[in-house]
Amino acid sequence: MKFLDEAKVYIRSGDGGGGSVSFRREKFIEFGGPDGGDGGRGGDVWVETVNGLNTLIDFRFQQHFKATIGTHGMGRNRTGANGSDVTLKVPVGTQIFEEDRETLICDLTVEGQRYCLAHGGNGGFGNAHFKTSTNQAPDWANPGLPGEEKTIWLRLKLIADAGLVGMPNAGKSTFLASVTRARPKIANYPFTTLHPNLGVATIDEREFILADIPGLIEGAHEGVGIGDRFLGHVERTRVLLHLVSAQEEKVGKAYKTVKHELEAYGNDLTDKPEIVALSQIDVLDEAELKKKTKELAKACGKTPFQISAVTGKGMTEVLRALRDIIVEENAEEKPAKVPKLRHRDIVVADEAEDLGEDGADDQP
Numbered sequence: 001m002k003f004l005d006e007a008k009v010y011i012r013s014g015d016g017g018g019g020s021v022s023f024r025r026e027k028f029i030e031f032g033g034p035d036g037g038d039g040g041r042g043g044d045v046w047v048e049t050v051n052g053l054n055t056l057i058d059f060r061f062q063q064h065f066k067a068t069i070g071t072h073g074m075g076r077n078r079t080g081a082n083g084s085d086v087t088l089k090v091p092v093g094t095q096i097f098e099e100d101r102e103t104l105i106c107d108l109t110v111e112g113q114r115y116c117l118a119h120g121g122n123g124g125f126g127n128a129h130f131k132t133s134t135n136q137a138p139d140w141a142n143p144g145l146p147g148e149e150k151t152i153w154l155r156l157k158l159i160a161d162a163g164l165v166g167m168p169n170a171g172k173s174t175f176l177a178s179v180t181r182a183r184p185k186i187a188n189y190p191f192t193t194l195h196p197n198l199g200v201a202t203i204d205e206r207e208f209i210l211a212d213i214p215g216l217i218e219g220a221h222e223g224v225g226i227g228d229r230f231l232g233h234v235e236r237t238r239v240l241l242h243l244v245s246a247q248e249e250k251v252g253k254a255y256k257t258v259k260h261e262l263e264a265y266g267n268d269l270t271d272k273p274e275i276v277a278l279s280q281i282d283v284l285d286e287a288e289l290k291k292k293t294k295e296l297a298k299a300c301g302k303t304p305f306q307i308s309a310v311t312g313k314g315m316t317e318v319l320r321a322l323r324d325i326i327v328e329e330n331a332e333e334k335p336a337k338v339p340k341l342r343h344r345d346i347v348v349a350d351e352a353e354d355l356g357e358d359g360a361d362d363q364p
Helices: 172-179 229-234 251-265 286-300 315-333
Strands: 006-012 045-049 064-066 086-090 094-097 104-108 114-118 149-156 162-166 197-203 206-212 239-245 274-279
Touching (some): 006 114, 045 094, 086 149, 104 114, 114 149, 172 197, 172 206, 172 239, 172 315, 197 315, 206 315, 274 286
Parallel strands (some): 006 064, 045 086, 162 206
Antiparallel strands (some): 045 114
16 A cells, blocks of 8 residues: 555535426316425535545545535425535545645544535425415425535545654664564665654553654755655654764764754654654664764754664663653643533522532522
């Protein structure tokens, strides 16, 4: 399955059916009168998040979605059938934008969430609707209202708890493969990872989702290399794990290069909690490791973790640090539960003083 995180789609809801102009004419019935039925309502266009999808590749093969029109009304007071709805199935984390690609329509972050993108047109009234005591034979009916049509953009931002960032060949895919069951492509050349990968890591019986995105190089915000278009997939994460390869000649410069690209991208990525780790330390001796750790600590302002996905050194400590931040961030964001009150349960403060402990009014 190919990865596609952006798609342009044309949608149109159904037109409403027209009302009917009809008169009842039956033998031996003295008074007929109008009996034209109303038209049916046009179908809506919905978008719904479903489980099992992590790409928008389906919208590469179908870009037009049209709901059916409502059936026209008929005689004998028969109302036309409503048009059938059409539903766009998208992955969790999909954002819907207007054609300008800036106006956000909805952000779907929960499985099973639905949103109506275009409402169908209402059906027109038949002539029986206009019958009155002074107008007993109306010979007109309303046409159905037209549906809505628009072009929208779908943009996918993967739902993950932690995101991996760094230069190409910093060991992000190797890290993901060692702590999860994901199997990303791993090779000794830049930009081996061409699209984001997800994996579920487990530490101390607690699971969280890791997202690995293609590496960033200097000038990525200007389109150099693969660019920064995949950074949107770490916008929703709680914490970033910044990996700096120990094979870099200047690890401090490598860290600042990626940090600069995150700042240029914006969207509060630099405000997220960050864990810095010096990866691939199995290729260094003790003296060189100490030197590069000190250089990286000076660049990032904190003591970096020392990890090796090959030998497993430092991996547990990093995973526990990620877990602690994720748990803390989730606890802070979780809103307090407010009991739902029915309308009759709401009591004005001044009136509450007049009520007894059992909630009944003391006055007879």
